[in-house]
Amino acid sequence: MNSRSHQDPTEPRADKAGIRRRNLSLVLRTVHDSGEITRAGVAARVGLTRAAVSSLVEQLLARGLLIESGKTFSGQAGRPGTVLRAARTGPAGLGVELNVDYVAVCVADLTGAARMRRTVPLDNRALAPVEVLRRAATVAARVLDEAAAADLRPIGVRLALPGLVSRGTVQHAPNLGWNRVDADTLFARALTAARPAGAPALPVGSDNEANVAALAELWFGDLAGIHTFLHVTGETGVGGAIVLDGELLRGAHGFAGEIGHLPVVPEGPRCRCGSHGCLERYAGLPALLRAAGAPGLDALVRRAEERDQRTLAALDQAGRMLGVALAGAVNLLDPQAVVLGGGYPRLFRWLAPAASAELADRVVSGLWNPARTRLRPATMTADAARGAAALVLREVLADPLAYGRD
Amino acid sequence: MNSRSHQDPTEPRADKAGIRRRNLSLVLRTVHDSGEITRAGVAARVGLTRAAVSSLVEQLLARGLLIESGKTFSGQAGRPGTVLRAARTGPAGLGVELNVDYVAVCVADLTGAARMRRTVPLDNRALAPVEVLRRAATVAARVLDEAAAADLRPIGVRLALPGLVSRGTVQHAPNLGWNRVDADTLFARALTAARPAGAPALPVGSDNEANVAALAELWFGDLAGIHTFLHVTGETGVGGAIVLDGELLRGAHGFAGEIGHLPVVPEGPRCRCGSHGCLERYAGLPALLRAAGAPGLDALVRRAEERDQRTLAALDQAGRMLGVALAGAVNLLDPQAVVLGGGYPRLFRWLAPAASAELADRVVSGLWNPARTRLRPATMTADAARGAAALVLREVLADPLAYGRD
Numbered sequence: 121m122n123s124r125s126h127q128d129p130t131e132p133r134a135d136k137a138g139i140r141r142r143n144l145s146l147v148l149r150t151v152h153d154s155g156e157i158t159r160a161g162v163a164a165r166v167g168l169t170r171a172a173v174s175s176l177v178e179q180l181l182a183r184g185l186l187i188e189s190g191k192t193f194s195g196q197a198g199r200p201g202t203v204l205r206a207a208r209t210g211p212a213g214l215g216v217e218l219n220v221d222y223v224a225v226c227v228a229d230l231t232g233a234a235r236m237r238r239t240v241p242l243d244n245r246a247l248a249p250v251e252v253l254r255r256a257a258t259v260a261a262r263v264l265d266e267a268a269a270a271d272l273r274p275i276g277v278r279l280a281l282p283g284l285v286s287r288g289t290v291q292h293a294p295n296l297g298w299n300r301v302d303a304d305t306l307f308a309r310a311l312t313a314a315r316p317a318g319a320p321a322l323p324v325g326s327d328n329e330a331n332v333a334a335l336a337e338l339w340f341g342d343l344a345g346i347h348t349f350l351h352v353t354g355e356t357g358v359g360g361a362i363v364l365d366g367e368l369l370r371g372a373h374g375f376a377g378e379i380g381h382l383p384v385v386p387e388g389p390r391c392r393c394g395s396h397g398c399l400e401r402y403a404g405l406p407a408l409l410r411a412a413g414a415p416g417l418d419a420l421v422r423r424a425e426e427r428d429q430r431t432l433a434a435l436d437q438a439g440r441m442l443g444v445a446l447a448g449a450v451n452l453l454d455p456q457a458v459v460l461g462g463g464y465p466r467l468f469r470w471l472a473p474a475a476s477a478e479l480a481d482r483v484v485s486g487l488w489n490p491a492r493t494r495l496r497p498a499t500m501t502a503d504a505a506r507g508a509a510a511l512v513l514r515e516v517l518a519d520p521l522a523y524g525r526d
Numbered sequence: 527m528n529s530r531s532h533q534d535p536t537e538p539r540a541d542k543a544g545i546r547r548r549n550l551s552l553v554l555r556t557v558h559d560s561g562e563i564t565r566a567g568v569a570a571r572v573g574l575t576r577a578a579v580s581s582l583v584e585q586l587l588a589r590g591l592l593i594e595s596g597k598t599f600s601g602q603a604g605r606p607g608t609v610l611r612a613a614r615t616g617p618a619g620l621g622v623e624l625n626v627d628y629v630a631v632c633v634a635d636l637t638g639a640a641r642m643r644r645t646v647p648l649d650n651r652a653l654a655p656v657e658v659l660r661r662a663a664t665v666a667a668r669v670l671d672e673a674a675a676a677d678l679r680p681i682g683v684r685l686a687l688p689g690l691v692s693r694g695t696v697q698h699a700p701n702l703g704w705n706r707v708d709a710d711t712l713f714a715r716a717l718t719a720a721r722p723a724g725a726p727a728l729p730v731g732s733d734n735e736a737n738v739a740a741l742a743e744l745w746f747g748d749l750a751g752i753h754t755f756l757h758v759t760g761e762t763g764v765g766g767a768i769v770l771d772g773e774l775l776r777g778a779h780g781f782a783g784e785i786g787h788l789p790v791v792p793e794g795p796r797c798r799c800g801s802h803g804c805l806e807r808y809a810g811l812p813a814l815l816r817a818a819g820a821p822g823l824d825a826l827v828r829r830a831e832e833r834d835q836r837t838l839a840a841l842d843q844a845g846r847m848l849g850v851a852l853a854g855a856v857n858l859l860d861p862q863a864v865v866l867g868g869g870y871p872r873l874f875r876w877l878a879p880a881a882s883a884e885l886a887d888r889v890v891s892g893l894w895n896p897a898r899t900r901l902r903p904a905t906m907t908a909d910a911a912r913g914a915a916a917l918v919l920r921e922v923l924a925d926p927l928a929y930g931r932d
Contacts, residue, residue: 245818371860382854454777
């Protein structure tokens with residue numbers, strides 16, 4: 121969102137209507153990214169005149185995409201201005217995270233705030249894809265009712281799925297056992313069936329869960345200036361995503377970031393993906409629970425807190441393997457930080473020492489000093505469902521005219 | 527070189543002189559990238575009027591940065607135009623590749639062509655850094671004499687070094703045994719000493735050898751539309767560089783691409799970098815020669831051609847380890863291709879089968895089909911010394927006024 125080009129002459133067909141659309145987007149994004157800001161502040165940032173900004177702001181207020189409040193900044197020269205914010209009603213995004221053993225649904229408003237959330241345990245491996253998507257749609261339909269009651273109007277749905285996603289199809293999701301599942305179409309159909317007759321159909325898109333979680337961390341996490349990082353989510357699978365200068369690296373086919381299938385032991389045990397010795401076989405939650413003899417994540421955390429030796433050894437070993445794979449990734453990518461998300465933040469204090477030791481030994485630049493906090497847990501409120509919901513709202517930010525009230 | 531912005535209003539201080547500088551650069555780059563092109567062709571590409579382009583071309587011709595010839599394109603409508611090309615005399619770049627056992631020097635002209643080359647075997651590990659740089663400067667001084675005789679005028683030097691380079695200093699080059707060597711300053715001093723008194727001092731910069739080799743492949747190789755790739759050079763070390771959409775990924779500290787230190791066997795043998803089981807310990811040329819019992823690369827190639835079993839087994843094993851590391855990198859980056867450079871092209875037909883088999887097994891997207899030629903040898907004429915020389919010339923392309931004849 122760094123573009124300041126309001127009259128770029130290199131795009132020859134930039135007619136007046138096109139320039140207005142882009143300037144509306146520029147102003148809305150500036151308010152959105154700032155949280156709250158005066159008209160004068162917007163003008164200073166975008167390089168348009170105050171008069172032009174005021175006119176654009178009026179249009180966005182009229183369309184219900186901005187709100188203003190009487191609050192003023194003290195210490196500013198001149199007549200105190202009212203403060204602008206993105207609207208908390210109106211266009212919203214619906215995010216649906218579909219993982220191996222749960223479905224999480226979130227509605228985010230235009231500020232990015234998670235306004236409704238619902239997480240339902242669901243054994244998605246035991247069910248056919250069409251049934252999984254049907255149940256997820258049922259949860260989503262209930263959340264849509266709540267959103268309507270709060271005067272929020274989701275304009276689309278983004279699914280976040282633990283697998284390789286391209287053009288609306290889950291090509292391969294080994295931990296779900298899905299191959300070539302047309303998730304967008306199946307979910308859209310199920311959502312229409314789950315909603316009252318006559319409810320408008322919502323466009324559905326999908327994305328890789330790890331990608332969406334990384335964007336959520338970038339947008340809503342406590343990264344404090346970090347914009348180039350590797351984000352690793354520990355669930356049944358180990359997902360990964362790479363953010364370079366604030367942009368997701370998607371790769372040539374949209375499949376970048378699959379650190380879970382980085383080989384850590386070439387002749388290691390067979391993985392669901394068909395390969396051998398993948399990181400996931402050592403640091404995925406099922407492998408970790410098995411090594412610790414724990415029935416679930418809660419039990420694992422409790423036993424670790426009680427300093428159970430088998431549990432601590434299993435966490436140390438998983439942290440070590442994570443560190444080996446991360447060292448390879450850090451040598452390749454030279455990121456500012458590595459963020460551990462999914463189930464890892466709850467385990468961070470036991471995984472991090474061994475992982476950091478491997479990183480310190482193996483990162484060739486010598487820059488991986490364990491004393492620096494470059495290995496860090498993800499922010500708990502920056503989850504994939506919220507990220508997916510926020511992704512939907514990027515369309516509103518890009519073209520406000522298409523979405524506001526008429 | 528995609529920028530077409532000749533009058534970008536978002537840079538407020540774009541005065542007339544600044545616009546002229548940028549347009550001169552735009553026209554020179556367009557001719558450079560095209561090889562040969564008419565004035566009308568330039569005008570069509572850059573979106574300026576023919577009159578404006580003609581005026582800019584005259585200035586570049588006057589400064590000796592462009593040449594024109596009477597050759598015309600047949601089949602074109604209208605009066606046949608003369609063809610423009612970048613100059614083959616005048617500003618040039620000097621590239622110096624400093625590897626463990628040789629020094630290669632290249633002068634490239636403004637078209638990118640390698641006009642002078644000299645490679646000298648040198649055991650750089652046996653000598654102090656200052657002595658290595660002194661000997662390299664002696665070779666460079668001789669090549670500069672040849673360049674002057676051909677009416678080429680190098681405007682700067684770029685060193686390509688097998689190590690972590692930042693701000694002119696080699697921070698860490700385990701295979702040379704260098705730590706914190708101020709290579710730029712030492713080489714500049716040695717070059718001045720090796721040249722006739724009164725010769726103008728040349729600015730010296732340095733870069734990682736693998737990065738420069740990848741740029742050379744991008745600029746001068748047979749990539750046929752590939753712009754997102756991983757480039758791996760097999761020398762004493764195994765270097766790597768990542769090109770994304772035609773741009774080098776440098777990473778947060780300039781150290782991205784170090785695939786040679788991706789761990790392939792966590793508990794494997796100790797590496798010069800201090801870690802264990804790095805790819806380099808299996809697929810670096812010394813490891814390969816040791817496993818094959820061969821005294822050098824020529825002997826290795828000859829024995830492989832004679833189908834010596836120990837040699838073939840060593841190449842198969844190195845190819846397998848290379849494939850394991852590459853699979854991890856491909857899962858992370860999802861590139862269009864992997865290019866093997868340095869000493870690997872001569873070994874490609876023996877390394878590739880095992881490496882491709884590992885890639886096919888381990889790349890989770892299933893997109894790595896060995897039948898596709900996504901693992902490919904580097905182009906032999908696209909070496910690091912030429913890439914380094916071409917890097918120097920980027921400055922001329924960016925600001926022709928600063929370099930042409932007055």
